[in-house]
Amino acid sequence: MKEVDYIIVGCGLAGVSFCEELRAHEKSFVMFDDQSQQASIVAAGLYNPVILKRFTAVWKAKEQLEMVNSFYERLEKLLGVKLDYKLPVYRRFSSIGEQNDWFNASDNPYLENYLSPQVIPNHNSEIDASFGFGKVLESGRIDTSTLLTHYKLFLKTNNSYCTETFDHAAVKHHENEVIYKNITAKYIVFAEGFGMMKNPFFKDLPLNEAKGEVLTIKAPQLKMEFILKASVFLVPELDDCYSVGATYNWEDKTNDITETAKTELLDKLKTLISCDYEVVNQAAGIRPTVMDRKPLVGRHPKYDNMAILNGLGTRGVMIGPYVAKQLFLNLEKGIPLEAEIDIKRFQK
Numbered sequence: 001m002k003e004v005d006y007i008i009v010g011c012g013l014a015g016v017s018f019c020e021e022l023r024a025h026e027k028s029f030v031m032f033d034d035q036s037q038q039a040s041i042v043a044a045g046l047y048n049p050v051i052l053k054r055f056t057a058v059w060k061a062k063e064q065l066e067m068v069n070s071f072y073e074r075l076e077k078l079l080g081v082k083l084d085y086k087l088p089v090y091r092r093f094s095s096i097g098e099q100n101d102w103f104n105a106s107d108n109p110y111l112e113n114y115l116s117p118q119v120i121p122n123h124n125s126e127i128d129a130s131f132g133f134g135k136v137l138e139s140g141r142i143d144t145s146t147l148l149t150h151y152k153l154f155l156k157t158n159n160s161y162c163t164e165t166f167d168h169a170a171v172k173h174h175e176n177e178v179i180y181k182n183i184t185a186k187y188i189v190f191a192e193g194f195g196m197m198k199n200p201f202f203k204d205l206p207l208n209e210a211k212g213e214v215l216t217i218k219a220p221q222l223k224m225e226f227i228l229k230a231s232v233f234l235v236p237e238l239d240d241c242y243s244v245g246a247t248y249n250w251e252d253k254t255n256d257i258t259e260t261a262k263t264e265l266l267d268k269l270k271t272l273i274s275c276d277y278e279v280v281n282q283a284a285g286i287r288p289t290v291m292d293r294k295p296l297v298g299r300h301p302k303y304d305n306m307a308i309l310n311g312l313g314t315r316g317v318m319i320g321p322y323v324a325k326q327l328f329l330n331l332e333k334g335i336p337l338e339a340e341i342d343i344k345r346f347q348k
């Protein structure tokens with residue numbers, strides 16, 4: 001029988017964030033992952049403290065951003081790869097009215113650190129932006145695909161990764177431990193993303209999943225060194241490539257790419273750039289979103305040594321490290337979770 005402190009199910013942004021808490025506190029763990037979900041792999045990887053539709057700050061933006069920098073920097077050192085590309089987001093204005101809304105928002109004390117008050121004129125002839133841009137500060141892109149590839153390798157090298165679908169029916173509960181096949185653990189943490197729907201212990205929690213698709217284009221003439229936000233995001237990657245995303249679909253629950261999503265993204269792209277490009281990739285994943293747009297964190301109401309870390313929604317890059325820390329402190333030190341993220345809010 002192998003003994004560990006934790007079993008983690010799911011190696012997406014939630015699972016990795018929790019493993020990093022465990023490593024920081026020298027706790028032993030085994031990760032189970034079957035690669036059935038793709039959200040963290042296909043994500044554009046943006047972190048941005050402002051909701052650009054409404055010009056409001058993201059929930060706990062300051063607290064989350066404080067963790068983002070050090071979290072991904074530590075991972076870059078651990079894995080020996082570049083992950084964090086610090087880039088401003090340029091929000092394209094479509095009218096003078098929008099410029100005025102921006103000026104007003106940048107005066108707001110919650111936003112003044114994140115919104116540059118000037119209108120930035122457009123100097124790139126390949127981009128259609130006659131009203132210019134508003135610049136968001138403290139934003140960037142995490143290369144989540146590279147992160148996950150290398151993190152899984154790191155876990156494999158340390159004999160902590162099992163490529164296996166976790167079988168919930170095989171869990172045996174004891175007073176202070178759980179037994180899964182030949183492993184005894186103090187806790188199991190489920191970080192399964194949309195896979196939660198197959199988890200008999202937590203499947204009744206209200207996940208309102210949203211499928212998203214994203215394209216990668218190669219556009220050598222574009223030469224754009226910022227993240228452009230208009231009706232879609234256009235995000236610089238390496239070698240003249242850009243990701244274009246993303247769609248929202250609340251009906252389709254597959255990870256399959258579709259022509260409909262491709263057409264939608266290319267139609268929107270047409271209104272943004274005029275240079276030639278080639279579509280080099282298309283990918284899809286299911287975002288684990290929740291009605292109230294807050295994560296699902298906490299212990300099972302009956303089985304105290306089972307917990308969930310899910311519901312990262314559209315912002316797993318920023319919110320993952322923040323909620324993983326809270327769950328760890330709750331399990332190890334009994335520190336209450338913030339009521340807004342605690343799954344108790346859904347228990348009658």
Ligand SMILES: Cc1cc2nc3c(=O)[nH]c(=O)nc-3n(C[C@H](O)[C@H](O)[C@H](O)COP(=O)(O)OP(=O)(O)OC[C@H]3O[C@@H](n4cnc5c(N)ncnc54)[C@H](O)[C@@H]3O)c2cc1C
Nearest residue numbers: 010012013014035036037040045046166193195212316317
């Ligand atoms: C197109 C798209 C673009 C996005 N862009 C951004 C962005 O720019 N910025 C941002 O912050 N967020 C973005 N997101 C959202 C982000 O991807 C999610 O918030 C995040 O990935 C959720 O992470 P997760 O670990 O909870 O879930 P997932 O990434 O879905 O990971 C769950 C893991 O659990 C595994 N699993 C599930 N069930 C089992 C089981 N029974 N046994 C073993 N393993 C299991 C799965 O295989 C998977 O590896 C985007 C999402 C999409 C789809």
